[in-house]
Amino acid sequence: MNILGIDTSCDDTSAGVVVDGRRVLSSVVHSQVELHHPHGGVVPELASREHLKNILPVVQEALSKAGLRMADLDGIAVTVGPGLVGSLLVGLYYAKGLAYVRGIPLIPVNHLEGHILSIFLEEEVPEFPFVALTVSGGHTSIYHVKGYGDYDLMGQTLDDAAGEAFDKVAKILGLGYPGGVVIEKLALDGRKDRIDFPRAYLSKDSLDFSFSGIKTAVALFVKAWRNEAAGNDKPTIADIAASFQEAVVDVLVRKLMIARKRVGARAIVVAGGVACNRCLRARLSEAAAQDAVEFFFPRPEYCTDNGAMIAAAGYHRLLNGERAQPSLDVRARYPIGDLLPPTGRGK
Numbered sequence: 098m099n100i101l102g103i104d105t106s107c108d109d110t111s112a113g114v115v116v117d118g119r120r121v122l123s124s125v126v127h128s129q130v131e132l133h134h135p136h137g138g139v140v141p142e143l144a145s146r147e148h149l150k151n152i153l154p155v156v157q158e159a160l161s162k163a164g165l166r167m168a169d170l171d172g173i174a175v176t177v178g179p180g181l182v183g184s185l186l187v188g189l190y191y192a193k194g195l196a197y198v199r200g201i202p203l204i205p206v207n208h209l210e211g212h213i214l215s216i217f218l219e220e221e222v223p224e225f226p227f228v229a230l231t232v233s234g235g236h237t238s239i240y241h242v243k244g245y246g247d248y249d250l251m252g253q254t255l256d257d258a259a260g261e262a263f264d265k266v267a268k269i270l271g272l273g274y275p276g277g278v279v280i281e282k283l284a285l286d287g288r289k290d291r292i293d294f295p296r297a298y299l300s301k302d303s304l305d306f307s308f309s310g311i312k313t314a315v316a317l318f319v320k321a322w323r324n325e326a327a328g329n330d331k332p333t334i335a336d337i338a339a340s341f342q343e344a345v346v347d348v349l350v351r352k353l354m355i356a357r358k359r360v361g362a363r364a365i366v367v368a369g370g371v372a373c374n375r376c377l378r379a380r381l382s383e384a385a386a387q388d389a390v391e392f393f394f395p396r397p398e399y400c401t402d403n404g405a406m407i408a409a410a411g412y413h414r415l416l417n418g419e420r421a422q423p424s425l426d427v428r429a430r431y432p433i434g435d436l437l438p439p440t441g442r443g444k
């Protein structure tokens with residue numbers, strides 16, 4: 098089945114065509130990074146207007162790269178949440194119109210499920226059950242993934258997402274938006290053990306995260322650091338980036354490995370924008386080898402927001418008989434545990 102997936106949940110307008118939830122025919126992403134860069138973060142109204150401008154050409158490009166016409170599509174999967182309401186509305190209403198005109202099913206998809214299933218766009222895939230860490234600018238969660246559509250939330254951030262912490266620290270350091278890539282690059286020249294930023298492990302058994310404390314710790318450190326006279330032992334900006342990254346990675350790796358052990362899964366998966374981070378990948382790879390389990394991660398373009406992962410998730414929901422009701426609306430907050438009611442299962 099050829100499914101077109103559309104995602105406009107945040108600041109990327111994306112569309113992709115995927116066959117049977119696995120084989121990617123196309124994946125097109127129009128990034129808004131340049132637009133939001135001067136503001137140090139995503140400006141919701143600008144994002145919605147930019148989606149309006151780009152949704153049509155992005156979908157057309159996805160179809161032409163796939164070598165398909167509208168008539169070849171078996172369904173349209175679209176992200177309904179979580180995300181920015183104004184952005185989500187552009188994708189949903191475009192998809193609603195298209196599905197109605199073509200007379201094909203419209204399949205509502207939870208963005209987080211898209212990230213979890215993005216690993217199935219790769220050649221090498223894990224066997225169920227596995228433990229997945231989805232870590233991006235909007236979310237940081239650990240799931241026990243028992244099958245398609247069968248997810249238990251094991252832990253999540255209580256405040257900022259890890260990617261948000263990268264973005265905020267980049268802003269504090271005057272490095273612009275988005276922060277992850279630039280901090281990772283800067284960290285290559287820094288000492289990761291130079292500054293001991295706090296790691297919030299919370300209670301002993303907790304699989305939840307908290308990244309607001311480290312952001313504040315970096316802000317306070319940088320304030321004092323700016324006033325410090327230059328000298329041989331003054332930490333460099335690269336030391337700050339490397340020490341911050343190390344603290345975030347320590348917490349993500351430790352919690353994911355505890356989660357894996359708790360459910361006895363034989364594989365771990367990391368997905369979402371922060372999963373592009375090479376330091377995180379290297380550390381998870383080491384930890385997996387130590388525990389003799391397999392480690393999977395999607396290529397960078399499937400880690401960041403994309404329509405192909407939404408098509409993959411939509412395919413399995415369609416197989417399950419799920420269709421959007423005509424009155425379907427978007428959801429700014431959409432916990433994965435709420436997956437069933439709004440999708441109208443069983444039609």
Ligand code: KG4
Binds near residue numbers: 235263264369371
């Ligand atoms: O998944 P994504 O494209 O969008 C959301 O759903 O949020 O993730 C974007 C986030 C941003 O916060 C960005 O700073 C972070 O992922 N990110 C990274 C890296 N590349 C992107 N964080 C750390 N290291 C990276 N290499």
Ligand code: ZN
Binds near residue numbers: 212233401
């Ligand atoms: Zn995302």
